[in-house]
Amino acid sequence: MLTFFCGGSVLAKNIIIFSDGTGQAGGLLPDETRSNVYKLYRATRVCPDTSIDPAHQLAFYDVGLGSKAAGGNIRIAWWRRLYNILGSATGLGITQNIIDCYAAILQVWEPDDRIYLLGFSRGAYTVRCVGAALSLCGVPTRSESGEPLRRDPASAKALASEAIRQVYQFGAGKTEKDGTANKLLEGVRNELAADFRKRYASAAPNDANLSNAYPYFIGVWDTVAALGLTTRRFLGLGLAVAVTLGLLALIMDFFLVRFGHYFSAALFWQSYLRVTGLSAAVAVLAYLAFYVKFTTKSKIPWYETLHLTGWKMVFYNTELNPFIQHARHALSIDENRKEFKNVPWTKGKQVVTVGKKGAETQLIQTWFAGVHSDVGGSYIENEARLSDIALKWMIDQAISLPKPLLVDASVLHLWPSADGPQHDERKATVASWPGWFVWLMTLIWKREELGWKPWVREVPRDAPLDPSVLARLQLRAVLRYDLTEPYRPKALEHHVQAHHLYPPANGV
Structure with missing residues (x-):
């Protein structure tokens, strides 16, 4: 049973940043599919529904990329819709999400406050980036001129943008031949971070x-690897761009005809080329503005620091910073989409044995039954028993810390169960297509080859499994999307705690 913690000193508070997964935005409808991120946010925020004291804890919620609430600052409806589609497909806007989360901390942080970061899917990527930015830049305590720090939203976002775009993202994606970070650019980034901490007094009191x-x-919950375009999405996006350019060309032709031009195929293609050229020029300029990096603040000549940062949003460093006191990761065993390859933390210099129990443990990464959203949530409540397991586990971890998260249990009603229904987004995607289209595709491919590319997660043989996984393995049968059958995921076929439940490889 969950409990409500109200202890702690008014001299230091918890600051919680929640970042949701792709397409997720809680609080829009009275009856909606909610992720674990939003469920926990509701139980930890200051509001009329909870007993959370703002002197002890403040929470900030960052909606997921591509959700209906994303791009709320864009007033033109069609552009906001396009922005959300691109955000869902390509990760567009995730830098702004990181900036927004960092800015929220700048507005309320005081010395000795504790920062908690929680996220799911791309939101997990976001908070891990925020954690890395904090480790580099800290939290400014004064302006560059030495005057008191301005904490209004506009000032906070401007300062956060400097920290993220000019420091944290410097050198992103530039690696050595062995895949490690480019040493020259990493050294320059450390210089920039030191300069930022000095200018804004954000270094540790006893160590600059x-x-x-x-x-x-x-x-x-289940951090995913790549946030860039997949081949299929690239082709689909390319088709959408081509159609959009065609519509813009027709609009141009409409005005040309009104001024005396005769409409023809030749006129259309001339307009199409003009629109395409102009759009390409704007795209190139935007790309250069955001991705070309260099600095004059380093000891190294500026031209040696000139580079293009990686356009795909992937993790180039998965090592957990040794100064982050506690990290917890709930991983999906059954996610079967190749594009959703998970990214666990690797051990940092001071990380104790993974899976070791106790409040002193820095890193615990545990595997759970179910696909991506069976772990991070976002299915209807009737089908959320597996995600309730992962949510309760995360809450138990957070409230057992020496300085616990404050959770109002009256807002949460969880029903974790090892026999909960399991989903399959590969099958669900194909099932959502028109029947005639599926039939047409099966003339070329097998049905199981349609949709997302298949994948089997690589679960280490000795990886820590949640007890609910072992309980699920013992059940006679569970619902796995469309079939009721014993739970025998291929990912656990060689696991030390599960391999004895599988038939021998030679069938005897």
Whole structure:
């Protein structure tokens, strides 16, 4: 049973940043599919529904990329819709999400406050990036001129943008031949971070080489690897762009005809080429503005620091910073889409044995039954028993810390169960297509080859499994999307705690 913690000193508070997964935005409808991120946010925020004291804890919620609430600052409806589609498909806007989360911390942080970061899917990527930015830049305590720090939203976002775009993202994606970060650019980024901490007084009081505000706790559900365009989405997006350019060309032709031009195929293609050329020029300029990086603040000549940062949003460093006190990761066993390859943390210098229990443990990564959203949530409540398991686990981890998260249990009603229904987004995607289209595709491919590319997660043989996984393996049968059958995921075929339940490889 969950409990409500109200202890703690009014001299230091919890600051919680929640970042949701793709397409997720809670609180829009009275009866909606909610992720674990939003469910926990509701139980930890200051509002009329909870007993959370703002002197003890403040929470900020960042909606997911591509959700209906994303791009709320865009007033033109059609552009906001296009922005959300691109955000869902390509990860467009995730830099702004990181900036928004960092800015929220700048507005309320005081020395000795504890920062908690929680996220799911691309939101997990976001909070891990925020944690890395905090480790580099800290939290400014004064303006560059030495005057008191301005904390209004516009000032906070401007400062956060400088920290993220000019420091944290410097050198992103530039690697050595062995895949490690480019040493020259990494060294320059460390110089930029040191300069930022000096200018804004955000270094640790007793060590200028350290940040003044490392995250106290990072909790994530199933961090995914790549946020860039897949081949299929690239082709689909290319088709959408071509159609959009055609419509713009027709609009141009409409005005040309009104001024005496005769409409013809030749006129259309001339307009199409003009629109395409102009759009390409704007795209190139935008690309250069956002992705070309260099600095004059380093000891190294500026031209040696000139580079293009990676356009795909992937993790180039999965090592957990040793100064982050507590990190928890709930991982999906059954996610079967190749594009959703998970990214666990690798061990940092001071990380104790993974799976070791106790409040002193820095990193615990545990595997759970179900696909991506069976772990991070976002299915209807009747089908959320598996995600309730992962949510309760994360809450138990967070409230058992020396400085616990404050959770109002009256807002949460969880029903975790090892026999909960399991989903399959590969099958669900194909099932959502028109029957005639599926039939047409099966003339070329097998039905099981349609939709997302298949994948089997690589679960280490000795990886920590949640007890609910072992309980599920013992059940006679469970519902796995469309079939009721024993739970025998291929990912656990060689696991030390599960391999004895599988038939021998030679069938005897």
